[in-house]
Amino acid sequence: xxxxxxxxxxxxxxxxxxxxxxxxxxxxxxxxxxxxxxxxxxxxxxxxxxxxxxxxxxxxxxxxxxxxxxxxxxxxxxxxxxxxxxxxxxxxxxxxxxxxxxxxxxxxxxxxxxxxxxxxxxxxxxxxxxxxxxxxxxxxxxxxxxxxxxxxxxxxxxxxxxxxxxxxxxxxxxxxxxxxxxxxxxxxxxxxxxxxxxxxxxxxxxxxxxxxxxxxxxxxxxxxxxxxxxxxxxxxxxxxxxxxxxxxxxxxxxxxx
Numbered sequence: 001x002x003x004x005x006x007x008x009x010x011x012x013x014x015x016x017x018x019x020x021x022x023x024x025x026x027x028x029x030x031x032x033x034x035x036x037x038x039x040x041x042x043x044x045x046x047x048x049x050x051x052x053x054x055x056x057x058x059x060x061x062x063x064x065x066x067x068x069x070x071x072x073x074x075x076x077x078x079x080x081x082x083x084x085x086x087x088x089x090x091x092x093x094x095x096x097x098x099x100x101x102x103x104x105x106x107x108x109x110x111x112x113x114x115x116x117x118x119x120x121x122x123x124x125x126x127x128x129x130x131x132x133x134x135x136x137x138x139x140x141x142x143x144x145x146x147x148x149x150x151x152x153x154x155x156x157x158x159x160x161x162x163x164x165x166x167x168x169x170x171x172x173x174x175x176x177x178x179x180x181x182x183x184x185x186x187x188x189x190x191x192x193x194x195x196x197x198x199x200x201x202x203x204x205x206x207x208x209x210x211x212x213x214x215x216x217x218x219x220x221x222x223x224x225x226x227x228x229x230x231x232x233x234x235x236x237x238x239x240x241x242x243x244x245x246x247x248x249x250x251x252x253x254x255x256x257x
Contacts (some may be wrong), residue, residue, distance in 0.1 A: 036109070042095065063157060064243065103125055131223070135227070147160055231232075
């Protein structure tokens with residue numbers, strides 16, 4: 001119900017500058033709170049990472065792509081023996097994973113999720129989404145930011161961190177969400193590099209990530225939530241530096257025989 005404020009009324013705004021109430025001479029008229037809407041877009045272009053001087057740098061996941069993944073070879077072989085089209089399977093799994101990520105982002109940002117034309121995928125994401133929601137509530141996190149684009153001037157690489165969240169004790173955690181069948185070894189390196197870049201770029205603001213976690217929410221109904229704290233940050237950074245140094249050489253010779 002709309003109420004006309006009396007002459008001399010003024011408004012109250014929240015920290016985002018949104019009008020949340022009208023104050024009259026004798027009463028406060030609260031306005032309905034409009035939640036933001038997160039609209040899914042699976043067609044958005046890949047992020048391009050550039051340093052301050054405009055030089056394009058590879059992503060953390062691209063650099064780590066140089067690491068051999070024998071588990072994926074065995075998986076593809078097993079799927080083939082079972083008569084499953086791995087290309088179609090991977091495409092659908094990628095869509096389900098992306099939608100799960102998007103639902104989680106909308107939730108932590110306090111937004112309503114609009115799947116648009118992908119509404120048919122929603123049932124496939126429900127179990128994973130609910131696992132995360134339950135865990136988030138138990139941990140008592142406060143959302144700081146999501147999809148934080150990071151570029152390191154030191155490591156000459158970039159990446160996008162899923163979520164930065166504040167714990168009950170006020171410290172910051174980095175949360176990386178996985179929807180696959182398992183947590184692969186390079187995930188720890190990936191998250192350690194995101195943590196290192198965040199602490200590099202936020203040093204002047206004196207904001208620092210303390211802990212970093214890989215969180216596998218899975219996608220099957222009977223999956224269990226897996227929480228893995230990443231601990232060996234210095235070793236991971238040192239390892240990544242070696243791979244990063246090899247990356248341009250690999251680019252030069254990869255198509256030579």
